[in-house]
Amino acid sequence: xxxxxxxxxxxxxxxxxxxxxxxxxxAPLSVASRRPMVVTVLVLAxxxxxxxxxxxxxxxxxLGTLTRAVILGMAAVALDYVVGYGGLxxxxxxxxxxxxxxxxxxxxxxxxxxTGLGTDQALLAWPLAMLVGAGFGWVLGALALRTRGxxxxxxxxxFNQMMFFLFxxxxxxxxxxxxxxxxxxxxxxxxxxxxSVFYYVCFLLLVVVVVVFNxxxxxxxxxxxxxxxxxxxxxxxxxxxxxxxxxxAFVLSASVASLAGALAVNESQFLSPAISHWxxxxxxxxxxxxxxxGSVVGGVLGAFGLLVLEELAIEFTDDWQFxxxxxxxxxxxxxxxxxAGLLLxxxxxx
Amino acid sequence: MELFLEQTLNGLQSGxxxxxxxxxxxxxxxxxxxxxxxHGSLFMVGAFVAADIGARTGSFTAALLAGVAGAAxxxxxxxxxxxxxxxxxxxxxxxxxxxxLVLMANQGVQMVWGIAPRTVTRPPWLEGSVSLFxxxxxxxxxxxxxxxxATVVVxxxxxxxxxxxxxxxxxxxxxxxxxxxxxxxxxxYTGVFALGAAxxxFAxxxxxxxxTVEAGMGDNFLILSFVVIVIGGIGSIRGAVYASxxxxxVDTWGQTYLPTVVGRLTDPSTAAAIxxxxxxxxxxxxxVVVLLMRPQGLYGAPRG
Numbered sequence: 013x014x015x016x017x018x019x020x021x022x023x024x025x026x027x028x029x030x031x032x033x034x035x036x037x038x039a040p041l042s043v044a045s046r047r048p049m050v051v052t053v054l055v056l057a058x059x060x061x062x063x064x065x066x067x068x069x070x071x072x073x074x075l076g077t078l079t080r081a082v083i084l085g086m087a088a089v090a091l092d093y094v095v096g097y098g099g100l101x102x103x104x105x106x107x108x109x110x111x112x113x114x115x116x117x118x119x120x121x122x123x124x125x126x127t128g129l130g131t132d133q134a135l136l137a138w139p140l141a142m143l144v145g146a147g148f149g150w151v152l153g154a155l156a157l158r159t160r161g162x163x164x165x166x167x168x169x170x171f172n173q174m175m176f177f178l179f180x181x182x183x184x185x186x187x188x189x190x191x192x193x194x195x196x197x198x199x200x201x202x203x204x205x206x207x208s209v210f211y212y213v214c215f216l217l218l219v220v221v222v223v224v225f226n227x228x229x230x231x232x233x234x235x236x237x238x239x240x241x242x243x244x245x246x247x248x249x250x251x252x253x254x255x256x257x258x259x260x261a262f263v264l265s266a267s268v269a270s271l272a273g274a275l276a277v278n279e280s281q282f283l284s285p286a287i288s289h290w291x292x293x294x295x296x297x298x299x300x301x302x303x304x305x306g307s308v309v310g311g312v313l314g315a316f317g318l319l320v321l322e323e324l325a326i327e328f329t330d331d332w333q334f335x336x337x338x339x340x341x342x343x344x345x346x347x348x349x350x351x352a353g354l355l356l357x358x359x360x361x362x
Numbered sequence: 363m364e365l366f367l368e369q370t371l372n373g374l375q376s377g378x379x380x381x382x383x384x385x386x387x388x389x390x391x392x393x394x395x396x397x398x399x400x401h402g403s404l405f406m407v408g409a410f411v412a413a414d415i416g417a418r419t420g421s422f423t424a425a426l427l428a429g430v431a432g433a434a435x436x437x438x439x440x441x442x443x444x445x446x447x448x449x450x451x452x453x454x455x456x457x458x459x460x461x462x463l464v465l466m467a468n469q470g471v472q473m474v475w476g477i478a479p480r481t482v483t484r485p486p487w488l489e490g491s492v493s494l495f496x497x498x499x500x501x502x503x504x505x506x507x508x509x510x511x512a513t514v515v516v517x518x519x520x521x522x523x524x525x526x527x528x529x530x531x532x533x534x535x536x537x538x539x540x541x542x543x544x545x546x547x548x549x550x551y552t553g554v555f556a557l558g559a560a561x562x563x564f565a566x567x568x569x570x571x572x573x574t575v576e577a578g579m580g581d582n583f584l585i586l587s588f589v590v591i592v593i594g595g596i597g598s599i600r601g602a603v604y605a606s607x608x609x610x611x612v613d614t615w616g617q618t619y620l621p622t623v624v625g626r627l628t629d630p631s632t633a634a635a636i637x638x639x640x641x642x643x644x645x646x647x648x649x650v651v652v653l654l655m656r657p658q659g660l661y662g663a664p665r666g
Binding site for chain 1: 391397399444447451453454455457458459461462463464465466467468469470472473581582585588589591592596635638639642643646649650653654657
């Protein structure tokens, strides 16, 4: 943070009253290091060529895992915005994977049943999934944001469990066993049933998500979000409506996670409440931490890191979860800023 | 009326079970400021050890003692190897490290005891039922209620009437001063953690005759005790008592009466499904009401 102008100026007393305006005014892109940008582009480039590389090396079977990593990476980037920049640790983001998955899944099932209420058009289903996710994010976020800190963790986890039970009770849509979907959504002339095409559609959406969040963290709202994380009382006392920006961040994050959920159900073609189990919320947080909290692209690194780690662990042992848990504890206790921390060195992605 | 009495007793029984778990969790949080996701795993460890010893010896008493001791031991291990390094970390690190413990515990019990579900059987001397106001009610459930009441009394006595309790209360607010006065704070922390673990293990053993002993069996209880803590107020044992009983009753009454109420409006099979999901949601609705009226919880200190 040392290279940012706010830090030094905020030390002067007269600057304090204007801090909000200052945050607005001084978009520090020009003075900030270019390194986060370079790392972001590099990471996305590697993700872009990953299927080709995997194919060339004879790991074709990894394409499914890579697709899941792209999808969950998208959700992790969205979660990082709330956790890393907002300081609001949500242990309930898998519920939004669930809202997206169930929106897209139910639409396909209704389409198959010919009720006229369904659709298999991605251009309809996916935005709708985002809208539903935003709706749930707005209601649950407004409630959860009445608390902070450890309460926020517990409340979001409780909402996660509530939705998990709700999805379990949808007997018409698979109940607790889940249900197979006949088809992936249709996207214009593209054939999403082709796994490579589907991968690159997910990849393009991931790029859009990363670009959007990269811009957001440099926007006035992003600065306010971080300011509220570091000293909420102070921002409120100068008249900033911190809760509004926190809620906006939560809603946006929920909506992107919901899109990821819709993509995930397309990937697996299997609609099941397992996607919103509370440990999935934990896994998303793990991705954020492995990748590096508050770094945007770290979520992508974390998703690839975790899924590849799991894939490797499965190769060696049936008890892989034991070792994933062990690895997690070691990472938390030893590596503080994750993979992105290593790549970024001392440079923060603002 | 008999149905109401029966369901009320059932609600109290599940409330007291929840209380045994959440009182330990809230005690640990109040004292050490740590959010332990692996608290539900201690519940599970208690149940697994009890199922094992129970099957070997045929004695419920032995199973109960072993389950409580096993959970306490697991708690001490957890605290000394992992948790004590998290006291000064932020909540995110605490959540992730203890989530790692959850994954290890869920897999660990399967590595030790296999994947086949196990059972804990009720002791013969608590079989049968007694007549209460014309209702035949299982003795075992009454025994759980009695054990819950005993837990509350013992905890109250421990915290408010003993020297250790004085240290615990002092440690909540003045950790450094307590250490300066010659109390071994680190040992006290381990002790409180073990106490909370033993309570969770105790709950795991007494509840498991009504449950299947399997990996992940503690997860839902963990989340329910979070709801208890949000409602009761963090670090408040008194809040945990009232909130646990409230949730136990709301849940049980909901499961019993909501399907009937919904049944007046729609056909029986849909009514059963809707009613039961409404009942599951009712405890979270209770939490939402408390969040709207009193975000710090019933007995929590006001924030900010």
